[in-house]
Amino acid sequence: MRFVAFAFKNLFRRPVRTGLTVLAIALAVAVAVSLIGFNIGYRRSIDTSIDKLGFQVMIMAKGCPYEAATMMLKGGTGLVYLPASTYDQVRSDPDISAITPIFVGVAEKEASGISGESGSSFAIISGIEVQSFIDMKPWMTMSEGAGYKGGRWFGDDSTGEVVLGFEVAEYEQRKVGDAYFVTITPYGQVEPVMTELKVVGVLERTGTQDDGTVFMPIKEARRLFNRPSELTIVGFKLKNFSGLALRQFEQRWAKLPEVQVVGLQQVKTTLVSLVETAQTMIASVAVVAIIVAVIGVINSILMSVFERTGEIGIMKAIGATRSDIFQIIWLETMAICLGGGVAGVLLALSGTSLVEKAIQSLIDFGTKGTMVAITPEVMLVALLGSAVAGCFAGLYPAWRAASMRPVEAIREGE
Amino acid sequence: MNNKNPGSDKAIVVARGLKKHYRRGIETIKALDGVDLEIHAGEMVSILGPSGSGKTTLINLLSCLDAPDAGELQIDGRSVAGLAEEDLVKVRQGILGYVFQKFHLLPTLTVAENVELPLMFLQRPVDREKTLGVLRMVDLENRAGHLPRELSGGQMQRVAIARALIADSKLIIADEPTGNLDKGNGEAVFALFRRLVLEKNLAIIVTTHNLALGALADRVITLEDGRIIDERVNRLV
Numbered sequence: 001m002r003f004v005a006f007a008f009k010n011l012f013r014r015p016v017r018t019g020l021t022v023l024a025i026a027l028a029v030a031v032a033v034s035l036i037g038f039n040i041g042y043r044r045s046i047d048t049s050i051d052k053l054g055f056q057v058m059i060m061a062k063g064c065p066y067e068a069a070t071m072m073l074k075g076g077t078g079l080v081y082l083p084a085s086t087y088d089q090v091r092s093d094p095d096i097s098a099i100t101p102i103f104v105g106v107a108e109k110e111a112s113g114i115s116g117e118s119g120s121s122f123a124i125i126s127g128i129e130v131q132s133f134i135d136m137k138p139w140m141t142m143s144e145g146a147g148y149k150g151g152r153w154f155g156d157d158s159t160g161e162v163v164l165g166f167e168v169a170e171y172e173q174r175k176v177g178d179a180y181f182v183t184i185t186p187y188g189q190v191e192p193v194m195t196e197l198k199v200v201g202v203l204e205r206t207g208t209q210d211d212g213t214v215f216m217p218i219k220e221a222r223r224l225f226n227r228p229s230e231l232t233i234v235g236f237k238l239k240n241f242s243g244l245a246l247r248q249f250e251q252r253w254a255k256l257p258e259v260q261v262v263g264l265q266q267v268k269t270t271l272v273s274l275v276e277t278a279q280t281m282i283a284s285v286a287v288v289a290i291i292v293a294v295i296g297v298i299n300s301i302l303m304s305v306f307e308r309t310g311e312i313g314i315m316k317a318i319g320a321t322r323s324d325i326f327q328i329i330w331l332e333t334m335a336i337c338l339g340g341g342v343a344g345v346l347l348a349l350s351g352t353s354l355v356e357k358a359i360q361s362l363i364d365f366g367t368k369g370t371m372v373a374i375t376p377e378v379m380l381v382a383l384l385g386s387a388v389a390g391c392f393a394g395l396y397p398a399w400r401a402a403s404m405r406p407v408e409a410i411r412e413g414e
Numbered sequence: 415m416n417n418k419n420p421g422s423d424k425a426i427v428v429a430r431g432l433k434k435h436y437r438r439g440i441e442t443i444k445a446l447d448g449v450d451l452e453i454h455a456g457e458m459v460s461i462l463g464p465s466g467s468g469k470t471t472l473i474n475l476l477s478c479l480d481a482p483d484a485g486e487l488q489i490d491g492r493s494v495a496g497l498a499e500e501d502l503v504k505v506r507q508g509i510l511g512y513v514f515q516k517f518h519l520l521p522t523l524t525v526a527e528n529v530e531l532p533l534m535f536l537q538r539p540v541d542r543e544k545t546l547g548v549l550r551m552v553d554l555e556n557r558a559g560h561l562p563r564e565l566s567g568g569q570m571q572r573v574a575i576a577r578a579l580i581a582d583s584k585l586i587i588a589d590e591p592t593g594n595l596d597k598g599n600g601e602a603v604f605a606l607f608r609r610l611v612l613e614k615n616l617a618i619i620v621t622t623h624n625l626a627l628g629a630l631a632d633r634v635i636t637l638e639d640g641r642i643i644d645e646r647v648n649r650l651v
């Protein structure tokens with residue numbers, strides 16, 4: 001420890017070289033940290049999004065589970081419908097503890113009213129059966145914010161009433177009591193039909209896809225879309241959920257045509273593995289960057305050791321032992337690596353959103369919003385990792401320096 | 415350990431039959447070929463000789479930077495022949511101060527920090543008052559905070575001498591300390607050595623190929639081809 005200040009001074013002798021070496025380490029660490037942070041954050045966000053679906057299992061039309069998953073999480077196009085009878089059949093299953101049918105449709109939403117923009121966008125309409133739906137999602141509450149007071153759910157048989165997700169209401173600037181226009185092309189028809197509905201409630205923010213959804217009674221949704229006896233998803237909970245219970249349930253209902261049973265655990269795995277491909281790619285880049293940076297450190301320290309051959313000889317001549325010299329060079333390496341580690345973590349913290357965009361542009365991963373989670377643990381691991389890298393990178397140069405014979409070192413230094 | 419020679423109880427260096435041979439291809443160079451030497455506290459010895467006569471080789475052995483191939487060597491009563499590098503360091507530490515031809519100050523450290531450097535390796539506390547005292551001895555007290563590049567050659571060499579003094583060394587070994595200095599600065603260094611011998615009862619061994627400077631020592635030893643060919647004692651006042 002008595003050499004710390006001395007080692008630092010040595011590093012500042014060649015500030016550009018030291019700076020570049022630190023920068024290389026910093027970049028490598030930043031990539032690694034962002035990547036780990038993204039990994040953690042992404043899993044977390046998938047977990048909450050899926051947990052907030054409220055059900056563990058869903059039945060939907062056959063297709064790839066990934067489509068199924070993204071559709072549930074983001075709301076999707078290319079919807080495939082099931083016969084409504086599926087719900088009636090499945091609900092009798094003895095293992096089910098709660099069940100709710102959902103009809104999802106996409107409406108063209110002609111911008112109207114206050115905003116006055118032209119052009120159109122889409123609105124995701126969820127037709128639901130109120131009681132069973134809110135039983136699944138007990139955390140859903142009506143917002144009591146300004147203009148949202150007195151919000152309520154619609155009745156299952158009511159018509160012309162909608163409840164808006166928080167973001168829909170905010171984006172469309174709709175309050176409770178306002179009109180809400182949707183334009184839907186009914187199934188089998190060509191001309192879209194515009195319908196005026198009334199906002200009877202606005203939901204509190206949930207941080208999930210529900211925030212961007214327009215809810216209406218399932219009967220009304222079926223009528224507007226002209227699919228009177230169809231639905232999109234049946235979501236349910238099993239009494240004793242386990243992999244085994246799910247497989248047994250699946251076997252029981254395999255007889256239903258064109259239907260798949262999807263466990264949400266399975267969806268999580270699918271989504272995570274989907275992103276893992278992109279992550280593996282970036283991770284290998286990070287590993288290469290770290291190796292290159294460490295080689296750079298070894299190289300730079302070795303160079304400085306050779307440059308200081310004479311000096312090292314002098315230090316030995318005036319009383320430095322092998323281990324003193326070893327410690328000095330080793331500390332210099334450690335300082336570079338730790339400095340790079342700290343800079344890398346800071347870089348990652350400040351560059352998180354960029355990294356996120358980069359990953360997002362590589363792959364559409366099913367959820368949205370910020371999710372790179374650079375937790376204290378990740379930072380700690382990064383710093384420890386840099387320290388360990390420093391320990392190893394310093395061994396060879398420090399050994400070379402310590403092994404210099406004073407006489408020869410002084411002679412060469414002359 | 416007590417190997418003191420009778421009649422030389424104050425001898426700080428005792429060398430008997432020192433040999434150092436180098437092999438260059440098939441040729442063997444006898445850089446040192448049997449050197450006997452005794453140096454006492456309060457004595458300044460200069461080693462003269464042409465280039466290649468073995469002065470540096472002898473200095474390196476006496477300062478325990480290198481080990482002899484044959485012969486006996488005692489530093490301050492300790493026999494050092496056959497010791498490994500790690501043990502030689504221990505002998506050097508605190509007894510021996512080394513001064514080089516090229517000064518070899520560390521460029522990032524101030525004058526005072528350079529002087530204190532040996533204390534870091536000896537794990538002794540730094541005492542700035544003492545550092546300034548040593549710098550006063552070499553007449554550089556007012557340069558304590560300067561960097562080496564701000565000094566002249568003669569000043570740098572005096573800093574190097576202060577560095578050799580800081581750990582209360584009994585023996586100062588200097589290899590061509592005036593080799594890079596002009597006449598005036600060279601004489602100043604030798605005058606300083608004389609003063610240190612008188613005031614602090616140090617033993618000083620200094621090599622030079624300048625006869626006039628060499629003659630300023632108590633004893634002048636002349637080397638040629640690794641052997642002592644002449645040894646004379648000066649009557650200095």
Ligand SMILES: Nc1ncnc2c1ncn2[C@@H]1O[C@H](COP(=O)(O)OP(=O)(O)O)[C@@H](O)[C@H]1O
Nearest residue numbers: 436438443445464465466467468469470471472
């Ligand atoms: N490491 C070495 N390898 C081979 N020969 C050496 C080595 N060191 C010194 N010598 C040779 O030993 C002789 C004495 O050298 P040295 O002690 O440096 O002389 P001086 O210091 O008097 O000029 C020279 O011939 C020199 O070439």
Ligand SMILES: [Mg+2]
Nearest residue numbers: 469470471590
């Ligand atoms: Mg020489």
